[in-house]
Amino acid sequence: MKELNNVNIRPGVTILSVLKHLNYKSYYALAEFVDNAIDSYLKNEEELKKIEGDNFKLRVDIEFDTNNNRINIKDNAAGIHSSDYQRAFRTAELPPDNTRLSEFGMGMKSAACWFSNKWQVKTKAVNENVERTVVFDISKIVEDKIQELEIDTKTANPDSHYTLITLYGVEEKMPVRRGLGKVKRHLASIYRDFFRKDILDLYINGDKLTYKTPKILNTAYYETPDGENIKWKQEVDFDFGDDHKGGKLRAKGFVAIMETMSVSDSGFALFRRGRVIEGSADNDEGFRPPALSGSLGSHRYKRLFGELHLEGFKVSHTKDGFQWDDNMEAFLEILKEELESENSIPILKQADKYRVRESAKKYQEVSKKVVDNTTDKIKDSISQDVQNVVAKPIPNKVEEPSLKEVSKSYHKKFPLNISNIDYMVHIELSYDETIDELIQVGDHLIPEKTPNFKNIGVRLSLTHPFMVEFAGDDHKIIEPLLRMVVALGLSEIIVKKSGAPITELRNNMNELLLGSLSKL
Numbered sequence: 265m266k267e268l269n270n271v272n273i274r275p276g277v278t279i280l281s282v283l284k285h286l287n288y289k290s291y292y293a294l295a296e297f298v299d300n301a302i303d304s305y306l307k308n309e310e311e312l313k314k315i316e317g318d319n320f321k322l323r324v325d326i327e328f329d330t331n332n333n334r335i336n337i338k339d340n341a342a343g344i345h346s347s348d349y350q351r352a353f354r355t356a357e358l359p360p361d362n363t364r365l366s367e368f369g370m371g372m373k374s375a376a377c378w379f380s381n382k383w384q385v386k387t388k389a390v391n392e393n394v395e396r397t398v399v400f401d402i403s404k405i406v407e408d409k410i411q412e413l414e415i416d417t418k419t420a421n422p423d424s425h426y427t428l429i430t431l432y433g434v435e436e437k438m439p440v441r442r443g444l445g446k447v448k449r450h451l452a453s454i455y456r457d458f459f460r461k462d463i464l465d466l467y468i469n470g471d472k473l474t475y476k477t478p479k480i481l482n483t484a485y486y487e488t489p490d491g492e493n494i495k496w497k498q499e500v501d502f503d504f505g506d507d508h509k510g511g512k513l514r515a516k517g518f519v520a521i522m523e524t525m526s527v528s529d530s531g532f533a534l535f536r537r538g539r540v541i542e543g544s545a546d547n548d549e550g551f552r553p554p555a556l557s558g559s560l561g562s563h564r565y566k567r568l569f570g571e572l573h574l575e576g577f578k579v580s581h582t583k584d585g586f587q588w589d590d591n592m593e594a595f596l597e598i599l600k601e602e603l604e605s606e607n608s609i610p611i612l613k614q615a616d617k618y619r620v621r622e623s624a625k626k627y628q629e630v631s632k633k634v635v636d637n638t639t640d641k642i643k644d645s646i647s648q649d650v651q652n653v654v655a656k657p658i659p660n661k662v663e664e665p666s667l668k669e670v671s672k673s674y675h676k677k678f679p680l681n682i683s684n685i686d687y688m689v690h691i692e693l694s695y696d697e698t699i700d701e702l703i704q705v706g707d708h709l710i711p712e713k714t715p716n717f718k719n720i721g722v723r724l725s726l727t728h729p730f731m732v733e734f735a736g737d738d739h740k741i742i743e744p745l746l747r748m749v750v751a752l753g754l755s756e757i758i759v760k761k762s763g764a765p766i767t768e769l770r771n772n773m774n775e776l777l778l779g780s781l782s783k784l
Contacts, residue, residue: 268349268396270412288378290439291450291544294337296371297429298324298455299539301339302464304427308342311390315423323465326451328438335379335431335438343389343425344396353385353398353413372429377402380431390425394418446545448473453545457538478529478569481521485610486617496521498611500572504591504598512576513591519556519570519603521615525736527566531557534586535573541586555596556603556612564615572599619732630737631674631693631726637739638746639678639691672696673723675711680720682758688717691750693742695726702728705753722753 305312305322313320327336344352353373376383377400386397397416404410439447448468456475458464466473484491497520503512522529531550533543543551558564577586588595603611673694680687690710702725709721724746725731735741 268346268394268415268417270414288375290379290437290443291447291454293375293378294326294447294451295454295539296375297326297337297339298451298464298466300372301341301427302455302458302539304339304341304343305463308390312342312425315390315425321465322463323467325467325470327469328440328444330438330440333432333434333438335434337429337431339427340425341427343392343427344385344387345389346392346394349396349415376400376429376431379434379437382432384430384432385427386430387427388420388424391422393420393422395420444468449545453533454540456533456540457535461538478520478526479523481523481567481614481618483618483620486614486619494609496609496611496614498603498608500599500602502598502602504594513595514575515572515595515599516575517570517572519568519572519599519611521567521611521618522569525563525566525738530566530569532570532572535571536575536577536586538573541574553592553596555600558616562616563618564612567618568612568615620736628672628674628695630739630742631695634739634742634746635674635676635691635693638743638750639676677714679717680754686717687757688714688719689750689754690719690721691746692721692723693726693746694723697727699723699725699727701725702730703749703752705756720753720757722749724749 301322301324322339322341324337324339327338329336372385381402382400384397384399386395388395394417398413400413405413448471451466451468452459452473452475455464455466455473456477459466459473459475481496482493483496484493497518499518501514501516503514517535519532528545531543531552533540534551535541552565557568574586577588577591600612602608673692673696675690675692677688677690680689692709704723704725706721707719709723710719713719724742726735726737726742731742731745735745
């Protein structure tokens with residue numbers, strides 16, 4: 265084996281200073297290092313298992329050292345062999361085999377330079393007895409027009425194998441707090457297929473990443489609710505044309521309906537070579553073409569999801585999107601035809617039309633969350649808003665309708681002072697299907713009157729068709745509706761107390777919703 269003392273980093277070292285301006289997102293940049301580790305593992309799997317045994321598994325650890333502004337990425341793959349070393353550090357030099365995840369000869373260099381002006385690679389290749397370390401100081405390389413970097417070498421165990429990349433001086437691009445959570449979600453989503461195949465363990469700050477596939481709806485077709493249950497998952501596999509070299513463009517995977525609506529989990533994940541390219545995680549990254557997913561906010565938009573492995577397509581060099589050319593419309597058209605063919609289940613119609621009444625347990629959880637949040641946020645600020653609309657005369661009194669008692673509900677109360685009178689406001693979210701009214705106001709909604717207070721009761725039904733259609737169990741929708749109900753109840757009390765005309769009910773409600781109730 266020829267001894268390596270220097271590594272040539274041509275061509276044009278000035279390109280290294282440009283790489284920090286690439287349009288990366290932190291999780292896609294980090295994915296470049298993971299891609300290289302997977303590629304190394306797959307190319308050397310047989311040799312690695314000879315040394316480590318058949319149960320050997322690739323492990324990649326990413327550590328964000330915020331105290332020292334460093335990112336460390338370590339893997340136990342096969343390392344960078346001496347025969348690949350020169351090529352590995354030259355920008356845009358394609359690997360001899362680019363049929364897997366290491367494809368453009370750019371990943372490690374572009375991602376490292378995007379994060380940091382100074383970075384180091386320490387690697388030990390399997391079946392070699394030398395550990396090699398090289399340091400990239402981009403400012404120095406560009407300023408001095410350095411064409412070769414010195415390699416620090418030391419003797420190592422031939423059976424050991426690893427690569428450790430250290431990015432120094434990472435400040436602005438260091439993922440922290442919510443950004444760190446987003447990185448975890450995206451990387452878990454991007455490499456889900458390698459997790460399932462038991463190829464990869466991926467850790468961030470010591471936490472092992474996992475991916476949970478949404479639970480698939482298993483129920484009868486909406487037009488025949490008493491019919492047999494169907495698992496709403498449709499397998500797809502089709503060719504849809506040739507690329508410019510005559511190769512086939514192909515899609516294979518599934519489309520399904522989620523059991524529980526979720527905007528963050530809906531949409532399609534598009535894979536290439538086992539790794540997600542588009543639609544990795546979160547609402548902002550989902551692949552949701554209207555032709556398939558429907559309009560924003562629709563039931564189909566919030567329920568339909570799928571995984572599609574595409575073959576024959578090119579991707580951007582940052583691997584965050586496909587280069588569709590003119591094939592996007594053809595792909596979507598053929599996919600939709602597949603889903604609507606005679607041999608398929610009517611998955612798009614079911615996603616559009618199916619409605620579910622959530623379980624009592626789910627309603628109980630949501631009711632508690634919504635009522636607690638609403639009362640905690642309005643109890644200290646709404647008194648002044650009520651005071652501003654209180655002095656108004658009322659029309660003739662109308663007899664209160666009788667109100668049913670319910671067993672399935674969540675109740676909470678909070679005190680309120682209106683015109684120096686102490687009120688106790690009782691809020692109830694009901695999920696009792698015997699309740700016909702969407703909104704109710706009345707004394708019967710007061711489980712137990714609080715002494716020395718005027719008691720007010722308001723109720724919102726979660727099982728009313730309006731709520732089932734538009735809210736489901738989404739607390740982000742239910743909370744603002746509950747605030748409107750509270751405003752309606754308070755406004756009704758004010759109108760009755762002041763003798764105002766009935767139109768003041770609406771006027772009072774508008775004023776209350778412009779006040780504290782709108783600022784939550």
